[in-house]
Amino acid sequence: MRVAVRARSRYPAWIMNERYDALSLFSGGLDSLLAHKLIQRQGLRVLGLHFVSPFFGKPHLLDHWRATYGVDVVPVDVGEAYVRMLERGPAHGLGSALNPCVDCKILMLAHAKTLLAQHGARFLVSGEVVGQRPMSQRRDALNAIRRDADVKNLLLRPLSALVLEPTPMEESGLVDRSRLLNAAGRGRAKQLALAAEMGITEIPTPGGGCRLTEKEPSARYAPIFRHRPSPSAHDFLLANTGRQFWSGPHWLAVGRDQADNERLAALVREDDIVLDLSELPSPLAVLRLHPDARGTVQEDALVADAAAFAASYSPKARRAGGPVRVDVTRGGQTRVIEVSPSRNTPANWREPTWAEAEAWKKERAPVA
Numbered sequence: 001m002r003v004a005v006r007a008r009s010r011y012p013a014w015i016m017n018e019r020y021d022a023l024s025l026f027s028g029g030l031d032s033l034l035a036h037k038l039i040q041r042q043g044l045r046v047l048g049l050h051f052v053s054p055f056f057g058k059p060h061l062l063d064h065w066r067a068t069y070g071v072d073v074v075p076v077d078v079g080e081a082y083v084r085m086l087e088r089g090p091a092h093g094l095g096s097a098l099n100p101c102v103d104c105k106i107l108m109l110a111h112a113k114t115l116l117a118q119h120g121a122r123f124l125v126s127g128e129v130v131g132q133r134p135m136s137q138r139r140d141a142l143n144a145i146r147r148d149a150d151v152k153n154l155l156l157r158p159l160s161a162l163v164l165e166p167t168p169m170e171e172s173g174l175v176d177r178s179r180l181l182n183a184a185g186r187g188r189a190k191q192l193a194l195a196a197e198m199g200i201t202e203i204p205t206p207g208g209g210c211r212l213t214e215k216e217p218s219a220r221y222a223p224i225f226r227h228r229p230s231p232s233a234h235d236f237l238l239a240n241t242g243r244q245f246w247s248g249p250h251w252l253a254v255g256r257d258q259a260d261n262e263r264l265a266a267l268v269r270e271d272d273i274v275l276d277l278s279e280l281p282s283p284l285a286v287l288r289l290h291p292d293a294r295g296t297v298q299e300d301a302l303v304a305d306a307a308a309f310a311a312s313y314s315p316k317a318r319r320a321g322g323p324v325r326v327d328v329t330r331g332g333q334t335r336v337i338e339v340s341p342s343r344n345t346p347a348n349w350r351e352p353t354w355a356e357a358e359a360w361k362k363e364r365a366p367v368a
């Protein structure tokens with residue numbers, strides 16, 4: 001199986017005129033940093049690729065990493081390609097939550113390969129360690145990743161190089177194999193010793209903060225795959241924000257605080273309906289109806305229902321003890337309706353649960 005990947009990359013201008021020998025998968029974790037530095041200290045130029053999607057990525061730390069670790073690193077947005085992969089169902093299955101770790105690595109490496117020529121680079125570097133993680137770093141999984149990403153002769157894993165077959169980069173002398181590592185298994189002693197030897201005093205904390213490995217965020221994502229036709233990366237950004245509720249295929253996001261309200265406001269799309277109390281402080285709510293409901297008689301009832309439910313999250317609206325006015329905005333047009341705040345509305349808005357996500361997972365993909 002070969003994967004084709006198309007994704008957007010937003011590069012800083014300075015990078016366009018630079019030339020590199022290698023591109024590294026740079027998550028910001030210790031292993032990716034050490035792998036990058038092991039090649040860099042052989043006198044080769046390495047550009048780190050920091051992959052970003054609604055599920056992972058810390059692009060706000062790029063400047064910090066550049067300054068702290070002396071690495072060149074750029075963000076690479078694979079959000080849309082990633083959502084397409086999850087929607088299709090990852091060929092190598094999902095982990096304990098909705099994490100498709102093997103397919104994730106395949107997607108990143110396949111995409112990194114497409115960037116080699118643009119940077120004049122000849123090979124790829126990753127911080128994978130044989131046997132460190134049960135799903136994606138078993139020896140057979142490492143082989144499958146290399147094969148399915150079509151990077152067999154291009155990928156060097158410096159931390160485990162001495163327990164793996166020599167790569168063409170080592171055989172040709174481009175990389176000095178004797179200066180690579182023999183790390184294997186879950187222990188981190190060798191990595192920590194190497195970090196100390198390299199003078200790395202700020203050790204990144206383990207775990208990349210991938211939301212797909214956690215059940216609470218994964219519960220937010222499953223209804224999107226179940227109900228939204230052709231979901232986009234943008235849908236998952238909305239799922240990351242505020243309280244989440246679903247009524248069948250209809251979706252309501254409600255801000256928990258001012259920061260949520262601002263994030264929600266920035267995520268509103270043309271077809272979304274924004275609900276905001278006219279005269280009282282309230283959380284912002286974004287109603288994303290299933291497309292089939294738009295323009296039907298059901299739509300007005302759903303809007304009023306969602307407005308009553310969202311208003312119940314305003315303490316002042318609840319204390320008012322009667323109907324409140326709500327601004328209903330779509331596509332720049334606002335009208336005002338009156339509703340009585342209530343958590344028990346006919347639409348029965350409910351927070352998505354991990355049990356529902358697990359049921360979707362069993363329907364859609366084999367467990368790895």
Ligand code: SF4
Binds near residue numbers: 100101104105
């Ligand atoms: S934990 Fe997340 S980012 Fe890391 S390999 Fe798995 S799916 Fe990809």
